[in-house]
Amino acid sequence: MQNLLDLESLSTPDIENLLDLSQNMVEILDRPIKKVPTLRGKAVVNLFFEPSTRTRNSFELAAKYLSADVINVQKSGSSVEKGETLWDTARNLSEMAVDGVIVRHRVSGVPQQLADILDIPVINAGDGSHEHPTQGLLDALSIIQAKGSLRDLKVAIVGDVLHSRVARSDIWVFLALGARIVLVGPPWLLPESYEEIGVEITTDLRQALVDADVIQVLRLQQERQNSKELPSLWEYHLRWGITRQTLSWAKPDAIVLHPGPQNRGVEIDSDILDGSRSWILRQVRNGVAVRMAVLFRLLGGGLDE
Ligand code: ASP
DSSP states (O other): OOOBOOSTTSOHHHHHHHHHHHHHHHHHHTSSSOOOSTTTTOEEEEEEOSOOSHHHHHHHHHHHHTTOEEEEEESTTSGGGGTOOHHHHHHHHHTTTOSEEEEEESSTTHHHHHHHHOSSOEEEEEETTTBOHHHHHHHHHHHHHHHSOOTTOEEEEESOOTTOHHHHHHHHHHHHTTOEEEEESOGGGOOGGGGGGTOEEESOHHHHHTTOSEEEEOOOOGGGSOTTTOOOHHHHHHHHOBOHHHHTTSOTTOEEEOOSOOOBTTTBOHHHHTSTTBOHHHHHHHHHHHHHHHHHHHHOOOOOO
């Protein structure tokens, strides 16, 4: 592994290895003193050209817990606003002897293009509607912690699949680990092409939730839709919202995931989000562990704690 651009092209052993390593990192996070010297002397750049709370801060903390130095570059305030291309920005930053670049961009494929021109590892922190590989890994890790493994679990992915890079990464990792996946949501937000890779598709929430072990609720990505595509939020909630009633259709021990940020009262009700079946905050914690594992794998060093 030289870069982490997607989960589609990772082998199952690579995925399993990263998840095992992430579980070790969870143990480091549980210690009173979390900082380990593993990446001392290394530096990474967080290049975030789209808004982010969890992912950006979680990469920064992951790097810091491993003792790497981190700089954050955002579009606003950088020379991109003066007309510099992203490629020139990235090349200049990499000349400052940094050891890795973490990039988020609204255009799919930008991390791959940076990997083509840079000779340091590139990590995709979410590109357009393409992939969000560390989110897929942290979702898988959360399910493994709750259920032991993904093998033969029924996972319902609910909502705006079309615009969701999270759904795309989830699909690859969940399939690799043996889960059965059902996509459910409004017909115009469900790409039919997924049927070709063995994913089930329905617009009927009840059908998707019956017997489900895991429910991954997606944010309705209003910023990526044209207004004609959008139903009223009230109608969306009525047909595809996760509420106490719709959750009762799933297995009694089904867990609820959401990658965040959430639209409370639209795709998920507050009492579910904050309730005992919600693994959403565990996902956030696991996100730091997964990003520590990815940085460790790509930037090298030994686990000399
Ligand atoms: N935070 C996730 C992402 O960046 C999910 C979302 O925004 O809905 O893709």
